[in-house]
Amino acid sequence: MGVMPNIAPSMLSSDFANLSSEAHRILDSGADWLHMDIMAICPQFNHWCSRHRKFEKAHIGIFGLSHDGYKSLDYVEALGKAGASGFTFHVETSKDNWQELIESIKSQGMRPGVALNPGTPIGEVYPLVEAEKPVEMVLVMTVEPGFGGQKFIPEMMDKVRILRKRYPSLDIEVDGGLGPSTIDMAASAGANCIVAGSSVFGASEPAEVISLLRNSVQKA
């Protein structure tokens, strides 16, 4: 298929009182990206990350929860300057300004991505993937955004299959309820970037879970 697995533990499930050691612990366990759902702490967190060599090597995936009242555009510059390598915004809240967002994200040296909620039809992201300046990743939400530990919605795999068929080399990410019992569904549907919160942070051996997630994507 040609797409690489990227395992992105969601910091939303980490111990916020110990963000530093949590981030180190999870990168030492083999994570490719850190996935940070945007909230007040996010720009500061990324500023901190950018000052540590270990994190410069890692991709720091930023996920814009703009439907929660945070305006994606307002965050782009702050996160770009802080050293984030990717910025994903929601299609539902960016109908009028997605072109501006993509340009702004790219001008900050970050990879633009678009996310869609479970109720949003897949066709809404096609114009963004096929644009002259396109997004480089589509994130299919497999739970309603909000918090970690929710149940994976298997019906979302239809969206992943449709995307993979239409765009064989696109980065396709899934977020919500991913872990050892659901990864094979996502991987066989064609997802190659896996966000996982509680299954990684809640494990006694996060490295084993990360490696299991990666192997499943590689096998598929």
Ligand SMILES: O=C(CO)[C@@H](O)[C@H](O)COP(=O)(O)O
């Ligand atoms: O974006 C979200 C929730 O809004 C996620 O990134 C969750 O943090 C994933 O957590 P798990 O479902 O894997 O526990």
Ligand SMILES: [Fe+2]
């Ligand atoms: Fe997320």
